[in-house]
Amino acid sequence: MSKIDQANKKAVERMMSSRPVWVDIGRAKDVIPGMKDNLILHAGPPITWENMSGPLRGAVIGGLIHDGQARNEEEARELAASGDIEYSPCHHYNSVGPMAGVTTPNQMVFIIEDKEHGGYTFSNMNEGYGKVLRYGAYDEEVLTRLRWLDEVYATVLKEAVKLAGGIDIKSIIAQALHMGDDGHNRNRATTSLFIREIAPYVVESEFGRKRDYDTPRIDLTNTCPAFKDHKPTAAAEVLAFMHSNDLTALNAIMASCKAMALAAHGIEGCSIVSTMARNGTEFGIRVSGTGDKWFTAPCETPKGLYFSGYSADDANPDIGDSVITETVGIGGFAMAAAPAIVNFIGGKPSMAYEATNEMYEITIVENKNFNIPALDFKGTPTGIDIRKVVEKGILPRINTGIAHKEPGVGQIGAGIVLPPMEIFVEALKELAK
Amino acid sequence: MSKQSLANVQKIFTDGPRVINLGLEGFADSLKTKEVPVVHVLWKPPAMGDESLLALLDKLK
Numbered sequence: 001m002s003k004i005d006q007a008n009k010k011a012v013e014r015m016m017s018s019r020p021v022w023v024d025i026g027r028a029k030d031v032i033p034g035m036k037d038n039l040i041l042h043a044g045p046p047i048t049w050e051n052m053s054g055p056l057r058g059a060v061i062g063g064l065i066h067d068g069q070a071r072n073e074e075e076a077r078e079l080a081a082s083g084d085i086e087y088s089p090c091h092h093y094n095s096v097g098p099m100a101g102v103t104t105p106n107q108m109v110f111i112i113e114d115k116e117h118g119g120y121t122f123s124n125m126n127e128g129y130g131k132v133l134r135y136g137a138y139d140e141e142v143l144t145r146l147r148w149l150d151e152v153y154a155t156v157l158k159e160a161v162k163l164a165g166g167i168d169i170k171s172i173i174a175q176a177l178h179m180g181d182d183g184h185n186r187n188r189a190t191t192s193l194f195i196r197e198i199a200p201y202v203v204e205s206e207f208g209r210k211r212d213y214d215t216p217r218i219d220l221t222n223t224c225p226a227f228k229d230h231k232p233t234a235a236a237e238v239l240a241f242m243h244s245n246d247l248t249a250l251n252a253i254m255a256s257c258k259a260m261a262l263a264a265h266g267i268e269g270c271s272i273v274s275t276m277a278r279n280g281t282e283f284g285i286r287v288s289g290t291g292d293k294w295f296t297a298p299c300e301t302p303k304g305l306y307f308s309g310y311s312a313d314d315a316n317p318d319i320g321d322s323v324i325t326e327t328v329g330i331g332g333f334a335m336a337a338a339p340a341i342v343n344f345i346g347g348k349p350s351m352a353y354e355a356t357n358e359m360y361e362i363t364i365v366e367n368k369n370f371n372i373p374a375l376d377f378k379g380t381p382t383g384i385d386i387r388k389v390v391e392k393g394i395l396p397r398i399n400t401g402i403a404h405k406e407p408g409v410g411q412i413g414a415g416i417v418l419p420p421m422e423i424f425v426e427a428l429k430e431l432a433k
Numbered sequence: 434m435s436k437q438s439l440a441n442v443q444k445i446f447t448d449g450p451r452v453i454n455l456g457l458e459g460f461a462d463s464l465k466t467k468e469v470p471v472v473h474v475l476w477k478p479p480a481m482g483d484e485s486l487l488a489l490l491d492k493l494k
Contacts, residue, residue: 002494271493358475391490393477425486432489 007270012383015264019116020256021166025158029105041090043101043321044279045294053280055136058407059100062138067104095122096321099134108154114259123255128245136407151215160201169256182338184331185399194249208235260328273384280319297420304415305346316405329382332397362388389424
């Protein structure tokens, strides 16, 4: 076995043996090493304010207001462009965030511990569908929800996960692939399992028993109409909110996938991709054997289905850290586990099988933990080898949401996107030096 | 050409062709629209036909 093959084997073994467990929730600046008051984390590779796309700018504006650093949009724009704010990829701080991925110093974040290799990874909280910060929206409804998430939702979940003694996210992903999820764009099963695990402790939590608290409440009557007639406990609200959003579990899953990818990063000579991420302007990858160097190129616009009233003309180029799921062998790589996903992203169920089968061409192992019943329980294609990508001319398939190009609108569809080939070529050249 | 080979060639005209298509999927698609049995094989030149990349790949074996 060549030195590169040995390094790659070590990388995927570490990736698959990683054991991410959700252990806590905390304030970003208190728990993310290096996080500080003037730092904003974002999805994808490094980018300046001037080069940010609409949704990312919108999320930064909303993030600064939510964080208490600006009182309104005008102040936030001025501060964002002033040079006083530093911007950095979430990935530089062992964090990930879907779509814009904006994480501000005072925001509450999931804390995932890798019980096998040690260390922590982080992600912000999922806000649900529609007009949300991660798609660049920042109106009063968005800001009220963010406040509720930080002050009520996070407080209850922090207590709950402590009472639970931690929640094993890897086990949830494995089960959800048997229940029709891909772990990226379809998270109905992961979220259901997530709720099952945490619900008893949500109900048991001290804050969860409160019916009165100072934070403005959010409207959950669409999910629970009976809330119109009486004031629910905070626990009931938290569970209703989780139930209202199929993506509730996504952010914890992403941080768990980050833990797996991190375990495979920084191995000398290794040609396995350890990071894929997009900032709405550029797509970036990092490769285990080339360290922290990013290889970037302009990102494409996803192809997929649009919500009523929108088309490809409205779409922003690809954005978000959620492609960390494909990096470790789920998401688009596990589409054969989730044929129903084509209702959301377009195509036929056979396309889901073709997508997974094609990804075996550019990966080096079948995953030991994640498998697909419809493929005779074959492990998902795992460990993207840049040599295979370049040699075969096959790019990783990524399932993704589609953001409106203007800030403040939100999600307008979902589909599939491919990274640019040149970043794999550049990474290959660097590895060969 | 042997009698058997000739018979096989004639079968194309009597029974129609059965096709294995390599590379460009469009050829397979157009045959499918004519209801010609066709199996498409995904194939591209290694490293997109770029000799400098092939040399790099050789170095990184």
